[in-house]
Amino acid sequence: MKSAIATAFSRGNFDSTYEYLAEDICWAVPGEATYTGKEEIIKHCTDVAAYFKTVTTKFEVHQIIKEENKIAVTGTAEFIRNGQRVSFVHGCDIYLFNDQGKLQSITSYCIQLK
Numbered sequence: 001m002k003s004a005i006a007t008a009f010s011r012g013n014f015d016s017t018y019e020y021l022a023e024d025i026c027w028a029v030p031g032e033a034t035y036t037g038k039e040e041i042i043k044h045c046t047d048v049a050a051y052f053k054t055v056t057t058k059f060e061v062h063q064i065i066k067e068e069n070k071i072a073v074t075g076t077a078e079f080i081r082n083g084q085r086v087s088f089v090h091g092c093d094i095y096l097f098n099d100q101g102k103l104q105s106i107t108s109y110c111i112q113l114k
Helices: 002-010 038-052
Strands: 020-028 033-036 056-067 070-081 086-098 104-111
Touching: 002 056, 002 070, 002 086, 002 104, 020 070, 033 038
Parallel strands: 020 104
Antiparallel strands: 020 033, 056 070, 070 086, 086 104
């Protein structure tokens, strides 16, 4: 179940993960921003999902690593608009779940290629 939640979030299927977010969750994207609390994260996810609707997205999961309450998902995301690549990102999302099975923290490392 934890792998499915992590993979859904990494693929941008945010709304299916909201019930699994701890109230005091923290999502850090080093070099970009940190989002704190379930409401702030849902707001940011809503904004990101709105962007996803303006492009064609191709998400590929390359690897899922599991250890107790920790899941790491690596992969790529390609964003295309009008037949042209807008961006291509290599990413690694690290998910930590609390003892209640809720997501306590997410760290997303994103390397954008030109």
